[in-house]
Amino acid sequence: DEAPEWLGGELKKPLSETRIGITLLYPGSNAYQAKYAEAAEQYTKELGLDATVMDPQGDPATQFNQLQDMVSKNLDAIVLWPTSQNALIPAVRQASRAGIPVITSNSPIGEAGRRYIQSHTGPDDCAQAQQAAEILGDALNGEGNIVVVEGTPGYTVSILRKNCFMDTMEDAYPNIKILASQTAEWNREKAQTVMETYLTKFGDEIDGVYAFDDGMGLGVISALQGAGKKPGEVKVVTCNLFGEGWDAIKNGWETGSNKQSPIDDAILAIQTAVKVANGIEVPAIDTIETPKITADNVDQFERPTW
Amino acid sequence: MLAFAVFLLVTSLYAPTFLSPGNILDVIRQVSITGLIAIGVTFVVITGRLDLSVGSMLTLLTVIMVDQHNQVGPAMAMAITLLVGALIGAVNGFLVGYMKLNALIVTLAMLSFLQGVTLFYSGGSNVNVADAQTTWFRFFGRGELLGIPAPVWIFVGTAFIASFFLLKTNFGRGIYAVGGNETTSRFSGVQTQKVVFSAYVLSGLATALAAIIMGSRVMGAQNTIGQGYELTVLAGIILGGTSLMGGSGTIWRTVLGISMLGFVQNGLLLLGYPYYVQWLVTWMVIILAVWVDLAAKRGKVFA
Amino acid sequence: MLLAEQHIWVFLGLSLLLFSLASPYFLTLNNMSNLLTQAAFIGLLAIGMTLVMINGEIDLSVGATLALACALAVGLQSSIGVWPAIFVALCSGAVMGLINGTLLALSGMHSFIITLGALIGIRGIVFIYTGESALMVEDFSYTEIVEVYLGPVSLTALIFLGFAAFFQWMLTCTKHGREAFAVGDNAKSAHEAGIRVKRHKVINFVLCGTLAAIAGVLLSMRLGTAEPNAGKIWELWAIIAVVLGGTRLQGGWGSVWKTVGGVLTLAVLRNGLSLLNTPNYIELMVMGAVLVLALVIDKVLGFGHSK
Amino acid sequence: MTEVVLTAERITKTFTGVTALNDVSFDIHAGEVHALMGENGAGKSTLMKVLSGVYHPNAGAIHHRGELVNFTSPRDARDRGILLVHQELSLSPELSVAENVYLGAWPTNRFGVLKKKELHEKTQAALDSLGCNFGPDVRVGTLSIAKQQMVEIARVQAFNANVVIFDEPTASLTESEKEQLFIAIRRLRERGVGIVYISHKMDEIFEITDRITVLRDGELQGTVNTRDVDMAQITRMMIGRDLDQFFHRAQGAAGRDVLEVRHLEKEGLFSDINFKVRAGEVLGLYGLIGAGRSEVAETIFGVRQPDSGQVIFDGEEVDFASPKDAIEKGMALVPESRKEQGLILGMGGRVNITLPHLNLFSKMGISDTKKELEVFNYYREQLEIKTTGPEQPLSDLSGGNQQKFVLAKWLCADPKLIILDEPTRGIDVGSKSSIHKIIAGLAEKGLAVIVISSEMPEVIGVSNRILAMANGRLVGEFSGDDMTEENLINAVSEVPLESASQPSPDDKTKIHELKRTAP
Numbered sequence A: 001d002e003a004p005e006w007l008g009g010e011l012k013k014p015l016s017e018t019r020i021g022i023t024l025l026y027p028g029s030n031a032y033q034a035k036y037a038e039a040a041e042q043y044t045k046e047l048g049l050d051a052t053v054m055d056p057q058g059d060p061a062t063q064f065n066q067l068q069d070m071v072s073k074n075l076d077a078i079v080l081w082p083t084s085q086n087a088l089i090p091a092v093r094q095a096s097r098a099g100i101p102v103i104t105s106n107s108p109i110g111e112a113g114r115r116y117i118q119s120h121t122g123p124d125d126c127a128q129a130q131q132a133a134e135i136l137g138d139a140l141n142g143e144g145n146i147v148v149v150e151g152t153p154g155y156t157v158s159i160l161r162k163n164c165f166m167d168t169m170e171d172a173y174p175n176i177k178i179l180a181s182q183t184a185e186w187n188r189e190k191a192q193t194v195m196e197t198y199l200t201k202f203g204d205e206i207d208g209v210y211a212f213d214d215g216m217g218l219g220v221i222s223a224l225q226g227a228g229k230k231p232g233e234v235k236v237v238t239c240n241l242f243g244e245g246w247d248a249i250k251n252g253w254e255t256g257s258n259k260q261s262p263i264d265d266a267i268l269a270i271q272t273a274v275k276v277a278n279g280i281e282v283p284a285i286d287t288i289e290t291p292k293i294t295a296d297n298v299d300q301f302e303r304p305t306w
Numbered sequence B: 001m002l003a004f005a006v007f008l009l010v011t012s013l014y015a016p017t018f019l020s021p022g023n024i025l026d027v028i029r030q031v032s033i034t035g036l037i038a039i040g041v042t043f044v045v046i047t048g049r050l051d052l053s054v055g056s057m058l059t060l061l062t063v064i065m066v067d068q069h070n071q072v073g074p075a076m077a078m079a080i081t082l083l084v085g086a087l088i089g090a091v092n093g094f095l096v097g098y099m100k101l102n103a104l105i106v107t108l109a110m111l112s113f114l115q116g117v118t119l120f121y122s123g124g125s126n127v128n129v130a131d132a133q134t135t136w137f138r139f140f141g142r143g144e145l146l147g148i149p150a151p152v153w154i155f156v157g158t159a160f161i162a163s164f165f166l167l168k169t170n171f172g173r174g175i176y177a178v179g180g181n182e183t184t185s186r187f188s189g190v191q192t193q194k195v196v197f198s199a200y201v202l203s204g205l206a207t208a209l210a211a212i213i214m215g216s217r218v219m220g221a222q223n224t225i226g227q228g229y230e231l232t233v234l235a236g237i238i239l240g241g242t243s244l245m246g247g248s249g250t251i252w253r254t255v256l257g258i259s260m261l262g263f264v265q266n267g268l269l270l271l272g273y274p275y276y277v278q279w280l281v282t283w284m285v286i287i288l289a290v291w292v293d294l295a296a297k298r299g300k301v302f303a
Numbered sequence C: 001m002l003l004a005e006q007h008i009w010v011f012l013g014l015s016l017l018l019f020s021l022a023s024p025y026f027l028t029l030n031n032m033s034n035l036l037t038q039a040a041f042i043g044l045l046a047i048g049m050t051l052v053m054i055n056g057e058i059d060l061s062v063g064a065t066l067a068l069a070c071a072l073a074v075g076l077q078s079s080i081g082v083w084p085a086i087f088v089a090l091c092s093g094a095v096m097g098l099i100n101g102t103l104l105a106l107s108g109m110h111s112f113i114i115t116l117g118a119l120i121g122i123r124g125i126v127f128i129y130t131g132e133s134a135l136m137v138e139d140f141s142y143t144e145i146v147e148v149y150l151g152p153v154s155l156t157a158l159i160f161l162g163f164a165a166f167f168q169w170m171l172t173c174t175k176h177g178r179e180a181f182a183v184g185d186n187a188k189s190a191h192e193a194g195i196r197v198k199r200h201k202v203i204n205f206v207l208c209g210t211l212a213a214i215a216g217v218l219l220s221m222r223l224g225t226a227e228p229n230a231g232k233i234w235e236l237w238a239i240i241a242v243v244l245g246g247t248r249l250q251g252g253w254g255s256v257w258k259t260v261g262g263v264l265t266l267a268v269l270r271n272g273l274s275l276l277n278t279p280n281y282i283e284l285m286v287m288g289a290v291l292v293l294a295l296v297i298d299k300v301l302g303f304g305h306s307k
Numbered sequence D: 001m002t003e004v005v006l007t008a009e010r011i012t013k014t015f016t017g018v019t020a021l022n023d024v025s026f027d028i029h030a031g032e033v034h035a036l037m038g039e040n041g042a043g044k045s046t047l048m049k050v051l052s053g054v055y056h057p058n059a060g061a062i063h064h065r066g067e068l069v070n071f072t073s074p075r076d077a078r079d080r081g082i083l084l085v086h087q088e089l090s091l092s093p094e095l096s097v098a099e100n101v102y103l104g105a106w107p108t109n110r111f112g113v114l115k116k117k118e119l120h121e122k123t124q125a126a127l128d129s130l131g132c133n134f135g136p137d138v139r140v141g142t143l144s145i146a147k148q149q150m151v152e153i154a155r156v157q158a159f160n161a162n163v164v165i166f167d168e169p170t171a172s173l174t175e176s177e178k179e180q181l182f183i184a185i186r187r188l189r190e191r192g193v194g195i196v197y198i199s200h201k202m203d204e205i206f207e208i209t210d211r212i213t214v215l216r217d218g219e220l221q222g223t224v225n226t227r228d229v230d231m232a233q234i235t236r237m238m239i240g241r242d243l244d245q246f247f248h249r250a251q252g253a254a255g256r257d258v259l260e261v262r263h264l265e266k267e268g269l270f271s272d273i274n275f276k277v278r279a280g281e282v283l284g285l286y287g288l289i290g291a292g293r294s295e296v297a298e299t300i301f302g303v304r305q306p307d308s309g310q311v312i313f314d315g316e317e318v319d320f321a322s323p324k325d326a327i328e329k330g331m332a333l334v335p336e337s338r339k340e341q342g343l344i345l346g347m348g349g350r351v352n353i354t355l356p357h358l359n360l361f362s363k364m365g366i367s368d369t370k371k372e373l374e375v376f377n378y379y380r381e382q383l384e385i386k387t388t389g390p391e392q393p394l395s396d397l398s399g400g401n402q403q404k405f406v407l408a409k410w411l412c413a414d415p416k417l418i419i420l421d422e423p424t425r426g427i428d429v430g431s432k433s434s435i436h437k438i439i440a441g442l443a444e445k446g447l448a449v450i451v452i453s454s455e456m457p458e459v460i461g462v463s464n465r466i467l468a469m470a471n472g473r474l475v476g477e478f479s480g481d482d483m484t485e486e487n488l489i490n491a492v493s494e495v496p497l498e499s500a501s502q503p504s505p506d507d508k509t510k511i512h513e514l515k516r517t518a519p
């Protein structure tokens, strides 16, 4: 068996005998996660790995059980997209005690658990949030009222996309006022309902919206369309551009976002897992690119397939 | 009812937009999806059964609606959605009505099963309507007629038709009879199994209608989109005062109950409370409303 | 007839056999130990549910009660210490059970409605208390409390099995246990025989809430974290386990012992399917199908008790 | 007379809107059997519930053995030795005999742990003293109704009761079971227990009671010694007037055959059933309870399917898959249990009456409420039904009035054949007589009528011809002067009684269901 180029080392055993377990957040819940799951399935198949992709349906207790079951199976490496920042630390510890390497993907686990993992791969959510703040701040010329639609509370990605956004806003755009902030749990329909209520409550006061991801941003846009707004009348900025969001940027409904590829995300995680399974050094943190996208440069990017 | 009136009043004092015509319409539009499902489930509840599968049925049907829209166009997709809805209802109805299996468990099983089917169908990924901006399908969730949103028309219209069927036809009489006393109904020549069966089919159809609106409103579907709807629907029906024992209840009570939930939710959001505070309030409202209702019937507050 | 009455064990045996043949990792000590521990949480809920269901009632709020206890156990330990926090958490379960039971006794509403309300409301309390994000213990040695094993059996599993044995004994050998059947079987005659039906039910709701809280505390020790969404829809799994065990939904008949059979069967199915790399959707479909199958078998075998 | 054990003084009890008891006084002596009589809804059961702590009276006092008592629960009454044996049996079918006998008062140690051995032994003793042939560990749900009643009586023994109240204990007992019960009652009387006996069956009253107290509309009519009065006097006290003629027999001539049954058989329930009914004729079907008559009726009506045999109705062979088919062909069945099978108690008279014939009261499936009200009003007048209106839930009505609704329900579509299964069970003499009149009228109008009844005087009084049934078979046919009590008894007792009253497994579940749905 030949070692792939990216491995940067020797294969200890053939890829077909390398057993990897992957447990994801909740592929059913949005396009990004779905695409990630699909990419993971496909890529592991391409490599010929003996891999399983599991769906804990967003429930940390279930994911905990899945980790335990994977330890029982004595896998070569585990990829964990944690459903909770901290709830999985004891399970990760169990894995590490059993000598099974774990890497986290997309969303890091809490500080206390970091020493039990080999590596973390994924986007830099804090940087993304800063980008979003900049796009929105600039679009509003540093002045106006905005509302925020949050992701699932308590989830690391949400925390980072909130805190880093708020910090940037406070520092760089002190004249922008945040009217309200509510969660829509990465759910497009919920985002639409939240936005409708904002519109009833604040009416024309709203100049801009920040949604933690593009799925929810699209819900927001539906609400704006329903309320009879014109494209661009209210600036919508999100993180993590989806396919329809790409269209929305082109036709003016969305002001900006950033590119975050679930395919890159999945591939990087799997490659890292294969590396650790073969005892090859990996960096403690490995990020994927997340460039800013606005109407100015949208044409330079392919339309996302998620 | 009284508690609710007070709630309306207080909320409108603090959030002046609350009782504006625009907001009222908005709330009715927001509850139209839950409301439609609740209309269907009301039939089931009057026969003395439950349908807990409607949440995951909504998910599956929305996914099918949106996906088929891209494949065979809106009209066919809607027909397919209604058909599948009726079919799932028929399976529930067969198991509960003809096989006489316990409704709670059968529909719980269906809940799990349909989640599986959804994931299988969608392959886990989200689906979106490709030509969201141009399709005439957008009318059902987003359109308006005479200044009133399309979902409201559909919801209220369905409520009228359902109410007519329930109160004015032999079919409706059978539904009440079976819930009132199944043995007596059988001895009276009512085809009880068929009645229960059709109640579930109606529940499936109503959910399909809701899925059409959902699909059109969101122009996409996630595999979790209907999660938890079964509880909201049930809470609304109970709030309206329909007894879970069967044999009583009306569509208008259900509409009222569901709208009450909608107003509570909307009011609390307008007052700036986070969404979960509304859960706490819902708890109190349900207990209070049902208790008052019971006490009124019984003539005393404590059982 | 014996087979019919004991069919849950046949079911369990068959699934054990099936998965042992299908996966080499299934029948390992390590996996069996995990399986028992994983089953314990739903198991504790199901024990309480059995008591309540024998009374002809239902408690839909156990999942939320579990989350509340979990949150309190984690959230309070930095301010009042670990054991007092656990104590408060357990009390919270008892209190939620007391609220449910008292509302039932005072209002005469059906417990389905009362606990459906509580399921929504208690979850609201959990979110308010946690500020909608997960709480974490400061000292992860808290998670080591449960890492005690008796052979391959974890403390969590032991607690579950211990309670199961205790409550099975209670049902068959104590006054309260016999009352449970009398109340569920014919509440009117129980009342007229001088049994304090309402008080009895309140006690069972308190027990049910407390058991849910115990599960919550154990979960907090397992995860070291309290998720506001912990235990979501677990009440359904608990009900399913109880019904699989043959407890009659209308009340009057049931057994904790067979509920354990139901819990284990579910756990084996989930664990086995997961070891077999079964995609999630198959797992969900199988679970649904098994449930209906259990009902059908019940019917076909004409097992008189579970009508 | 001996000592007075229990006195009720000027008891008043109202429910929302109804005065069930108004200023009623009543006493029970040790060692007597005291009958309590009155029409349906007169307040008998209510009075007894007051005496046994189930209800709290609005006014009045109760003295037990000379002491003023205030019962807040049945437990208080039981602690003083006052026991009520209910109209509807009050047992837990899933528990054992012993557990039922000591329901709620099981011997336990300090920690509430059962002393199973003591429970077993005490119960055994109680059962022995009653001559019961079943043990303490049997599950009650598997016992026949009569045996279940014995379990209730064993409670009397076990608690050393000094007052026992029987509320219509024989409504569902066979003749021989009744005898057993009477033996038990006499034994209790000898031991000085004060007994209240409620029944609508006159013969029983005269057989077993010492005194009779009569209630009417919640008011006390008086107490008399049984040996000083006759049936007519009691009836007058109960209904306030004389009953001119108690039974009514159809007088018309019988016409064509409406129904013929050939070799009908259903495994375990009945076999080789052959008979004919003609238009204008009342055919009585007599048998002891459990003979299988109801099953035959239900099979003819399509509720169940026969294993073999033929049913020829109105000239053609029929094979009804469900009652719907039977109804469409013009058959009607007034089932034996109005509560479980006859009515939807939560709903009003209008919808109850029209339920079997909705197509007659609708146009293209849409209800014709006006027509429904017409028929409701017609029968309300015809049958003199006491109700406040078409929507009043039937659960509010007395048993007799409910029964009239069952009749109305089946008459309104003009059937060709009507089967009445125990049409007067639990019904007072006044209503009974009017129902008999209705039955006769039906036959005279040209209907074929089958009346199933376990009451011998009733069958003999209303029928033109009687079939006797025992143990799932027809065992005799009588008409004219042959229709005597003696002949009927001889016919049905040729089969061993004990085996006739053993419920089959299928019926056990049926009985179970019946009880479960009792509120």
Ligand SMILES: Nc1ncnc2c1ncn2[C@@H]1O[C@H](COP(=O)(O)OP(=O)(O)OP(=O)(O)O)[C@@H](O)[C@H]1O
Residues within 6 Å of the ligand: D015, D016, D018, D019, D020, D038, D039, D040, D041, D042, D043, D044, D045, D046, D047, D396, D397, D398, D399, D400, D426
């Ligand atoms: N729980 C109750 N709520 C309201 N009304 C009641 C209740 N119980 C009895 N009644 C009414 O009180 C009156 C007396 O009823 P009761 O049951 O004592 O009659 P009864 O003499 O036992 O009749 P029957 O011979 O039919 O058993 C009736 O009018 C009845 O409708």
Ligand SMILES: Nc1ncnc2c1ncn2[C@@H]1O[C@H](COP(=O)(O)OP(=O)(O)OP(=O)(O)O)[C@@H](O)[C@H]1O
Residues within 6 Å of the ligand: D144, D145, D146, D172, D287, D288, D289, D290, D291, D292, D293, D294, D295, D296, D336, D422, D454, D500, D501, D502, D503, D504, D507, D511
């Ligand atoms: N009330 C009852 N009590 C006890 N057993 C019953 C009763 N009703 C029916 N059964 C059982 O059901 C079987 C058949 O009863 P079925 O009702 O057909 O008899 P029946 O002759 O119609 O008597 P009835 O209708 O007067 O009870 C019998 O074996 C009997 O034991």
Ligand SMILES: O[C@@H]1[C@@H](O)[C@@H](O)OC[C@@H]1O
Residues within 6 Å of the ligand: A030, A032, A033, A106, A107, A157, A186, A212, A213, A239, A240
């Ligand atoms: O953008 C987010 C993505 O990174 C992941 O964490 O899932 C949820 C959101 O889509």
Ligand SMILES: [Mg+2]
Residues within 6 Å of the ligand: D044, D045, D046, D087, D167
């Ligand atoms: Mg009575």
Ligand SMILES: [Mg+2]
Residues within 6 Å of the ligand: D290, D293, D294, D295, D336, D421
């Ligand atoms: Mg009968």
